[in-house]
Amino acid sequence: MSANVSSNLAAMLKIRRFEEQCIAMARAGKLPGHYHVYIGQEATAVAACAALKPEDFLFSTWRNHGHLLARGASPGKMLAEILGRSGGYAGGKSGTLHLSANDLGMPTTSALVGGSLPLATGAALACKRQGKGIAVAFFGDAGLEEGAFYESMIIAQVWQVPILFVCENNSIPPKDRKRGQYTSSTLPAQRLGDVTQSLQIPSEAVDGTDLTAMEECFKRLTAEVRNGGGPRFVEVCCSRWPGNIMTWPELPGGDWQIDWAFGGKPDVDAMVAWLSSDPLSLYLKKQLAAGALDRTQIEAIDAAVKKEMTGAAQFALDSAFPEASEAYRHVFAAQESAL
Amino acid sequence: MKITFAEGLAQAIYEAMAADSRVVLIGSSFMGLNMTARKLMEPAVRDYSDRMLVTPISELALAGAGIGAAMCGQRPVVDLGTGSFIFQAFAQVVNEAANIHYMSGGQSKAPVTFYCLAGMRGMGAAQHSHRTQAMLGQVPGLQILTPGGADDAYQLMKWSLLKSQNPTVFICHSLLFTETSELDPNEPMLPVGRARIRRQGSDVSIIASSITVPRAMAAAELLEKQGIFAEVVDLRTVVPLDRETILKSVAKTGRAVIADECHKSFGVAAEIAATLAEDGLSFLKAPVRRVVVPDVPIPFSQSLEEELTVSTEKIVAAALQVLGR
Numbered sequence: 001m002s003a004n005v006s007s008n009l010a011a012m013l014k015i016r017r018f019e020e021q022c023i024a025m026a027r028a029g030k031l032p033g034h035y036h037v038y039i040g041q042e043a044t045a046v047a048a049c050a051a052l053k054p055e056d057f058l059f060s061t062w063r064n065h066g067h068l069l070a071r072g073a074s075p076g077k078m079l080a081e082i083l084g085r086s087g088g089y090a091g092g093k094s095g096t097l098h099l100s101a102n103d104l105g106m107p108t109t110s111a112l113v114g115g116s117l118p119l120a121t122g123a124a125l126a127c128k129r130q131g132k133g134i135a136v137a138f139f140g141d142a143g144l145e146e147g148a149f150y151e152s153m154i155i156a157q158v159w160q161v162p163i164l165f166v167c168e169n170n171s172i173p174p175k176d177r178k179r180g181q182y183t184s185s186t187l188p189a190q191r192l193g194d195v196t197q198s199l200q201i202p203s204e205a206v207d208g209t210d211l212t213a214m215e216e217c218f219k220r221l222t223a224e225v226r227n228g229g230g231p232r233f234v235e236v237c238c239s240r241w242p243g244n245i246m247t248w249p250e251l252p253g254g255d256w257q258i259d260w261a262f263g264g265k266p267d268v269d270a271m272v273a274w275l276s277s278d279p280l281s282l283y284l285k286k287q288l289a290a291g292a293l294d295r296t297q298i299e300a301i302d303a304a305v306k307k308e309m310t311g312a313a314q315f316a317l318d319s320a321f322p323e324a325s326e327a328y329r330h331v332f333a334a335q336e337s338a339l
Numbered sequence: 340m341k342i343t344f345a346e347g348l349a350q351a352i353y354e355a356m357a358a359d360s361r362v363v364l365i366g367s368s369f370m371g372l373n374m375t376a377r378k379l380m381e382p383a384v385r386d387y388s389d390r391m392l393v394t395p396i397s398e399l400a401l402a403g404a405g406i407g408a409a410m411c412g413q414r415p416v417v418d419l420g421t422g423s424f425i426f427q428a429f430a431q432v433v434n435e436a437a438n439i440h441y442m443s444g445g446q447s448k449a450p451v452t453f454y455c456l457a458g459m460r461g462m463g464a465a466q467h468s469h470r471t472q473a474m475l476g477q478v479p480g481l482q483i484l485t486p487g488g489a490d491d492a493y494q495l496m497k498w499s500l501l502k503s504q505n506p507t508v509f510i511c512h513s514l515l516f517t518e519t520s521e522l523d524p525n526e527p528m529l530p531v532g533r534a535r536i537r538r539q540g541s542d543v544s545i546i547a548s549s550i551t552v553p554r555a556m557a558a559a560e561l562l563e564k565q566g567i568f569a570e571v572v573d574l575r576t577v578v579p580l581d582r583e584t585i586l587k588s589v590a591k592t593g594r595a596v597i598a599d600e601c602h603k604s605f606g607v608a609a610e611i612a613a614t615l616a617e618d619g620l621s622f623l624k625a626p627v628r629r630v631v632v633p634d635v636p637i638p639f640s641q642s643l644e645e646e647l648t649v650s651t652e653k654i655v656a657a658a659l660q661v662l663g664r
Binding site: 057059088089090091092093094098100101102103107108110112115117118119120121122123124125126127129130135147148151152154155158159329330331332333334335336337338339 | 361363392393394395397399400401402403404405406407408409410411412413415430431434435438439440441442443444445446447448450479480482494497498501502503504505527528529530531532
């Protein structure tokens with residue numbers, strides 16, 4: 001088993017097991033508030049972050065857990081934050097919606113649709129002026145429904161700043177929508193990249209279920225951006241996971257099973273159908289077919305990931321809730337009050 | 340050295356750009372359509388045009404880009420043009436910039452300056468005459484600078500560009516450009532968060548900021564001719580608000596007139612009146628008076644706009660009223 005296969009598998013599993021943990025904690029009443037999970041999109045964050053350098057900046061959305069984990073954030077500190085505990089990245093002030101890790105080049109996370117696009121464009125301006133790094137903006141297809149998207153594209157192109165716009169399109173194709181079902185995107189464009197091409201920003205689409213294809217795509221696009229090519233746009237065509245519903249995420253068929261890559265089937269039809277477009281299952285099957293790894297190795301990696309997640313949960317639950325006085329801190333950063 | 344408000348601004352911007360290469364101008368029409376004042380920006384254009392970015396008319400994303408660049412190591416100032424245009428950028432100014440330090444638990448900061456040429460400027464009509472300091476005062480995390488004198492235009496702008504570590508809205512008033520004041524380059528700057536006593540007095544405190552500062556000063560001149568000594572408190576910054584100096588002044592004079600160009604309800608003057616009611620009631624010999632803009636949109640016609648304007652005459656009348664004359 002190559003180091004790459006092993007690390008890809010571990011990185012994707014880490015995200016999946018983390019999200020399953022979140023759902024379990026919400027069910028147990030330990031995770032308050034609204035939250036979003038990244039199940040079914042793991043390969044995107046893993047492939048994109050593999051192409052990045054420490055000096056690069058990343059911007060995410062309310063669906064940020066996968067981006068942070070792929071960037072190397074601590075699952076324990078993330079989970080503590082998600083539970084509103086003092087040991088979290090923001091000491092309990094951000095929760096899941098604004099989860100950020102400045103040390104990892106993720107200075108803030110906007111939970112507004114399109115909110116991070118202007119910020120990422122500005123980060124790219126800073127990179128250009130400082131002569132190092134690029135910015136990557138992850139956002140969903142609904143981001144294109146906001147004016148901020150168009151303004152950011154124009155500015156990024158006029159300024160020729162080093163930014164990669166990564167649109168993770170996880171919407172349901174219109175033909176699959178049932179009457180009354182929540183639709184996440186109502187954009188009248190066949191291919192999202194058509195929109196940016198009209199502004200002379202090169203674009204392409206990539207299969208969000210194919211980790212290998214995305215590795216090549218992100219490696220090439222980040223190199224173009226890094227070499228002064230200006231902005232790039234990529235539409236990642238994801239397949240929406242059945243548990244991703246309008247209200248609270250659900251876990252149809254229970255936790256993901258390794259056995260599902262070996263002929264076993266979940267007891268929920270929608271999940272059975274979805275597994276043929278699950279990036280994790282597909283990657284496993286492909287590596288198995290190529291003889292790159294065996295079941296024992298997969299089980300060992302999964303066991304290690306699960307152990308890490310159990311530790312993260314323990315860390316989060318052991319972390320105290322913040323003191324009341326903490327509510328008043330960090331309104332303003334410390335500064336000199338005169339010249 | 341006597342300088343004008345516009346000279347102070349231009350000089351602050353030039354000196355800040357010279358002092359720190361991270362200072363970058365996202366838009367640079369600081370003087371609006373005032374052609375004389377625009378000439379003052381020529382040295383900056385000559386020496387630092389590489390740090391003056393070409394900007395499409397995209398207030399939302401320009402504000403956001405300023406925030407993003409600030410978080411990642413730059414010190415940008417975003418020229419939002421006419422003050423009313425900040426509404427196009429509200430999602431970024433109010434819901435991103437103001438929250439970043441707090442919601443990251445202190446991990447990140449955004450030292451960006453948003454520049455607005457705001458106020459009732461004469462025939463601006465309803466969509467180009469806003470003063471947004473009261474609305475923005477409801478947004479914890481934003482600093483709101485409202486200079487009313489040339490000295491503060493220079494020092495507050497320079498401070499914002501070089502020293503501030505927080506998102507700042509710099510509210511400039513185009514009718515202030517020709518106001519002059521003395522500026523001693525060797526004198527230490529009055530710290531941000533401290534109001535400036537522009538004129539000492541014993542009979543009534545006139546609390547002002549931005550455009551109402553010169554009008555309050557003129558009112559104090561007229562009052563003195565009647566033997567009334569008014570103290571003029573120039574707030575300089577609405578956030579932070581120097582409640583201590585306000586209370587101290589009213590403790591001395593016993594009477595307060597608050598002159599402010601925001602609308603009456605929920606305004607800057609309302610906040611100051613509330614402060615006096617909560618913490619200064621025992622000082623007051625008469626009810627406070629607000630000289631503010633009535634709660635109506637700003638009309639185009641000169642005679643209608645004048646009816647609503649916070650004028651020197653209205654300030655004088657309010658002072659006489661609190662003095663029972």
